[in-house]
Amino acid sequence: MQSRVVKANIFLLITAMVWGTGFVAQRSGMDYVGPMIFNAVRFAIGSLSLVPLVIWSSRRGTTLPPGTEVSKGFAIRGAMIAGAILFLGVALQQVGLVNTTAAKGGFITGLYVVFVPFLGLIIGQRPGLGGALGAGIAAAGLFLLSVTADFTLAPGDSWVLASAIFWAIHVLVLGWLSPKMDCIKLAFGQFAFCSLLHFIAAFLTEEVTLASLQAGWFPIVYGGIMPVGVAYTLQVIAQKDAPPTHAAVILSLEAVFAALGGWVILGESMTGRGMFGCALMLSGMLVAQLWPKTQGSEETV
Template identity: 25%
Template structure:
């Protein structure tokens, strides 16, 4: 049991590094998409990531089968449409509102994990989910929350990200992680290309300036290959709900990065929100009772 807990804690630390990677690249992406359409940017980002993943996975090609291909396509489709709904949501409402509603995935995850796979969530982890959501509200919200098309699309995005986290946790224990990630990236690349060709004016003739090249290279390597490979591999050692809580550190790391690099200023309320997110993350690591063991942790005991 102690060995399992060490693996789980190690997994949580690596997942935290994923949230930080996403957060610190936010400003970079924001600058890049000012001059390059979103789906074009996603196409180049995931194209480079796909090539890198297939190079990394070349010695595993003999393990390719219908399961890891279908898992990759399934996860890639969910991930792309999460990006798509979020992007369209941003055209209808403020980015702060989209960020907050997207954070609802931290609440969706435990319920989806229970409904789909009967995973029982520890009480303190469930409480930490709500604490994290409230912290996210204080950190990100700067507008009036209504329920119009932008909010609805953002809610769909949150649901899809929650699905992605839950299914990633399950698939990562069943098939080769490297191949799942490779085909996931390939799926996002193809869908991004199709959406870009259909919805945007430019796809292949984008302006390859320094800002774009820096953003697409950094995000493809660190925020895509590293991030999703780490997420897919280490989720087999922790729970989907804890993963969702840890990922609320993404907007927190983006905010801190904005303070140190972009000269942005955090208000007192935002600082309180940041503290609550950190508290929620720490709460999720604490076990209230030794006898409390989730269905997911029993699976880890078996595979260990």
């Protein structure tokens, strides 16, 4: 069992690295197309990249313990639920990235780590002292990173902050669905449904042209294969064996990789106040997950 947890943690670290550097592709893709069509195409590519694995998984048969496999109807509904939540998180994040940097987008998105224990209240879990303290530290960091002189969130940052709530919900939903379903089919289903919702939103709100898609083909294809086809699938597989705390802490490193990618590839810079804010936010994320649990905290109420 321990070796499976270690393997899952390695998968999560790779996921965080790919997601973090994926912010660069998400930012550069906005130079060519709108956020909805960018996500629609990249999630379509991501889902198509999994078709061979879906076929292989179907031929292999289920590896779930006897009596734990859910019905086909439940599996479809579960994938649609995960895909709808994923759509909300990705759509809000992508809209926000139009007016913010990869580094700031990565750190603000990482606040979902702080939101996870508080949303756990819905399923009867107390966040504990660490969760409350971590939230306070992260909020102070967010203030330094994103709040302007007139005490409003900088353009784009509020959208990314809203997306973090849905990322937290997505982590909890995957933690519930992954042990019950074939991970490859769950990943394929949520990506396909997320892509469908983005296509609907794109044709309702954006001007979609073939020329713009061709011009931005590289960030779109990279964003589809790596952050979607590879990283999200590794997340689904890893969360089957990784404890939720491990998953949240390791995935929070996405923010660090986003900042490094924005600096090295896009030449983004950050003020001393912004860097201190990022440090506080990362500290808050880690405190929320690593603070020693006291009796009665994070337990079912």
